[in-house]
Amino acid sequence: MFYRLSGTYHTSYQADRKLWKIPTDRWLVIALLVLALLAPLFVSPLYLGSYVLPWVIWSAAALSLTLLMGLAGQLHFGFAAVMAIGAYASIHLVRAGVPFELALLLSGLISAVIGAIFGGAALRVKGLYLVMATLAMQYLVDWVVVNVPAISGGAHATLRTPAVSFLFLPIESLAARYWLALGWAVLLTVFFMNVKRTSFGRALVAIRDKDFAAAVIGVDPFKTKLMAFFTSSFMGGVTGAILAFCFYRAVTPEQFGFNVSIQLVAMVLVGGLGSVIGSWLGAGFVLLAPIFLTNLVSGLAASGWVPVSQNFLSHLPLMIYGAMIIGFLLLEPLGLAKIYDNIRKYFLVWPFRHARS
Amino acid sequence: MTFLRKLALTTALVAGLSAPVAAEDVKFGLLQDFTAVYTFVTGQYNQGQQDYLALANAEGLLGEGNSVTAIVRDTGNQPQRGIEAYNRAKEEGAILFDFLSTPVSAAILDQAQADKNIVITPAHGRGDASDGTVFPYVFPMLPTYWAQAANLIEHMKNNGGLEGKKIAIVHIDSPFGREPGPILEALSEQEGFEFQAFPYASPGNEQSAAWSEVRRYRPDYVLIWGAGGGQAVSVRTAIQNGIAPEQIHSVIWLAETDAANVGPQMKGVKRFEATAAGTDLPIIQRIQEKVIAAGKGSGDQANVGNSYYNLGVATMAVAVEAARLGMEGGQPLTGETLKAGFEKISGFDAEGLMPAVTYTAEDHQGGGAGRVSEWDGEKWVPVSEWHAAYPELIRQVIEESAAKYKEGN
Structure with missing residues (x-):
């Protein structure tokens, strides 16, 4: 019924290799993209600046992390540190007179190099031990940022981003900042969907599933793992720079603390490991659910529906949020992406029951 | 997107319906960290703030028909949540903000200055914001x-x-x-x-x-x-x-x-x-009499008179005094008139709760007096x-x- 399949034939290899083979999917994506591009016209500044913009940027961050965790199977609990390197590198580069476009690329490269060095641990250890190694990266980067005033910006450890323009578009107005962030997130999304179809993407999956089996069939684990850390850290570094220039516009060490790393891991897990739509849904959920719940509960309290103390009032959204995460993961351990997939499959053959996928 | 907007709109509507109607309702955004790093202070501090605002309303400190309302939200010490809470409270009409969180304050400082909204940073945030010529809309208020x-x-x-x-x-x-x-x-x-x-x-x-x-x-x-x-x-x-x-x-x-x-x-x-502790102070006595005894207290009665509770009372006593002075002459209260109100405060000691503070266009710290x-x-x-x-x-x-x-x- 919806997602109509009848009349859709793939008569060439090219047609069969399309990203969205079903016309409805294609139209949905185009419609969403148009809506997203036009968002500054019809979304109020409050919602654009405090909801949509951070959502877009954190989705890009979740996509960067899920490349490493979902595709390559390498756990990373220090991804906020990778973003911090990108953010600080970009600000210092722009201040040194490097054009913003180039500074974005260079900050990505710097993150990629440092990220790959720490990723070297992955050559020796796996699983929980790798988690420990990446945690060490988080704390080392935190420590260096806080303790080197030349990086963090002196007494109050706040660095404001200088005024910049991207391809002659001044990154000053909310709309301009949003479009730049959206452009980067869309670029990452397209890249991610395509990387799965390349030999590099298949090598990552082989490494994830069993690294010595991958070695037997000719995938070099040494190279592939380092490449995974390099690529993912590059993406994360540029995202950190985008976060600094488009959203915060003043960088402090707390913005890239350990709790942010955990949030990123939560986004990837709640959304669904290694999934594109999961990264978007997961980022939206982890970032925005606490805000919506806080406002909802405060609204109810203001109208006298929940007469409780301020302290309890503040913790109530957290309890609901926690219950929601457990609920979603119990309902569907593969994350929000799988929930969407189930719904889509249901409508694929609706009103009949069984889907072939 | 429309779903999100609808949901948020409903929330705003629910919140809006319950706001009291008055000649002028001054709104303060107390968008603080109740759940993460600053929990050791926020509970008592915010309770003191809310109780003092209740006292100010009960005594009509802002003049006939005027009132002051607190918009209280949890930010969890996360800058992005602080930015959302700030933008929302700004739309609801708040002109003074207290984040009680250094990272959140840092993320909002520039925006608030551009919006000409007051940010008070008592006992947190940047000490150099005491220089009113560089930070016209930031008031550290208490000793840095x-x-x-x-x-x-x-x-x-x-x-x-x-x-x-x-x-x-x-x-x-x-x-x-x-x-x-x-x-x-x-x-x-x-x-x-x-x-x-x-x-x-x-x-x-x-x-x-x-x-x-x-x-x-x-x-x-x-x-x-x-x-x-x-x-x-x-x-x-x-x-x-x-x-x-x-x-x-x-x-x-x-x-x-x-x-x-x-x-x-x-x-x-x-x-x-920076403020006296204990309940043996006229202002705290009146809070106990007119707010706590009247059942309008915002939290556990045992906290009244604690160091952090009194600190919260002091911040709001100064802020309400600034609002009162800013409204003198009948002009509507905005960020700009509130700033002018702050800078009119001279020798104000909240009836012995704090040292006498004087704010000028240059000094937003208020002199920096305290004791051991x-x-x-x-x-x-x-x-x-x-x-x-x-x-x-x-x-x-x-x-x-x-x-x-x-x-x-």
């Missing part, structure tokens, strides 16, 4: 950490002397912990003492490594610079390492809860205070008079740092 350090050092000077003495500064390893550094540096030359810094890792649940170093250093005085649970650990570990409670001097973040956690050995420990108090086993007893220590030095540090901010840091 620099002023606190100077006040404590001066107390040591007046009680035992500083010439040739050794001070150990044991601090949390964060920008906040490093704040007293420049003051100690400047004063050590001037007063002829030596000092050494001993950082411990955040959050400070375990400090024995730092304190065994301190013991080897054999300090005459100890300055502890941390917050929350780490403070009680500092005092306890110091005493275990043979440091007498009388030698310990703390930043403003040491309160009744910490004393209860440390136990009887806490007796003799000193701290800086000592834990006598049951309560905090003041051991010095309200005064500002080394005001010229503090002003110089403020202006130097503000100049750097102006350049872009």
Whole structure:
């Protein structure tokens, strides 16, 4: 019924290799993209600046992390540190007179190099031990940022981003900042969907599933793992720079603390490991659910529906949020992406029951 | 997207319906961290703020028909949630904000200045925001950490002397912990003492490594610079390492809860205070009478009169006074008139709750006066008079740092 399949034939290899083979999917994506591009016209500044913009940027961050965790199977609990390197590198580069476009690329490269060095641990250890190694990266980067005033910006450890323009578009107005962030997130999304179809993407999956089996069939684990850390850290570094220039516009060490790393891991897990739509849904959920719940509960309290103390009032959204995460993961351990997939499959053959996928 | 907007709209509508209607309803955004890092202070502090606003409304301090409303939200110490809460409260009409969180304040400072909204940063945030010429809409309001350090050092000077003495500064390893550094540096030359810094890792649940170093250093005085649970650990570990409670001097973040956690050995420990503690103050008495007894209190009655509760009361007493002065002459209250109201405040001491403060267009710290108090086993007893220590030095540090901010840091 919806997602109509009848009349859709793939008569060439090219047609069969399309990203969205079903016309409805294609139209949905185009419609969403148009809506997203036009968002500054019809979304109020409050919602654009405090909801949509951070959502877009954190989705890009979740996509960067899920490349490493979902595709390559390498756990990373220090991804906020990778973003911090990108953010600080970009600000210092722009201040040194490097054009913003180039500074974005260079900050990505710097993150990629440092990220790959720490990723070297992955050559020796796996699983929980790798988690420990990446945690060490988080704390080392935190420590260096806080303790080197030349990086963090002196007494109050706040660095404001200088005024910049991207391809002659001044990154000053909310709309301009949003479009730049959206452009980067869309670029990452397209890249991610395509990387799965390349030999590099298949090598990552082989490494994830069993690294010595991958070695037997000719995938070099040494190279592939380092490449995974390099690529993912590059993406994360540029995202950190985008976060600094488009959203915060003043960088402090707390913005890239350990709790942010955990949030990123939560986004990837709640959304669904290694999934594109999961990264978007997961980022939206982890970032925005606490805000919506806080406002909802405060609204109810203001109208006298929940007469409780301020302290309890503040913790109530957290309890609901926690219950929601457990609920979603119990309902569907593969994350929000799988929930969407189930719904889509249901409508694929609706009103009949069984889907072939 | 439309779903999100609808949901949010409903929320806003529900929240909006319940707002009281008045001639002028002044809105303050108290968007604080109730659930993450600042939980040790926020609960009592915010309770004091809300109770004082209730008192102001009960007594009609803002004039006939006018009222003041607090918009209270949790930000969880996360900048992106603070930005959302700020933007929303701004739409609801708030003109004064208190985030009680350094990262959130830092993320919003520039935006609030551009929007001409007041941000008060009592006992948190940037000390150099005291320079009103560079930060026209930011009011640190109470003594900065620099002023606190100077006040404590001066107390040591007046009680035992500083010439040739050794001070150990044991601090949390964060920008906040490093704040007293420049003051100690400047004063050590001037007063002829030596000092050494001993950082411990955040959050400070375990400090024995730092304190065994301190013991080897054999300090005459100890300055502890941390917050929350780490403070009680500092005092306890110091005493275990043979440091007498009388030698310990703390930043403003040491309160009744910490004393209860440390136990009887806490007796003799000193701290800086910006507001008087206890219920034996006219303003607190009136809160008990008109707010608590009337059942309009916003939290646990046992907290009334605590150090952090009184701190919250003081911040709102100053803010309401500024609003009152800003509305004089009948003009509507905006960020700009509220700023003017702040700068009209002169010699205001909230009936003895705090030292007399005077704000000018240049000085948004209000003079930086405070005092030192000592834990006598049951309560905090003041051991010095309200005064500002080394005001010229503090002003110089403020202006130097503000100049750097102006350049872009």
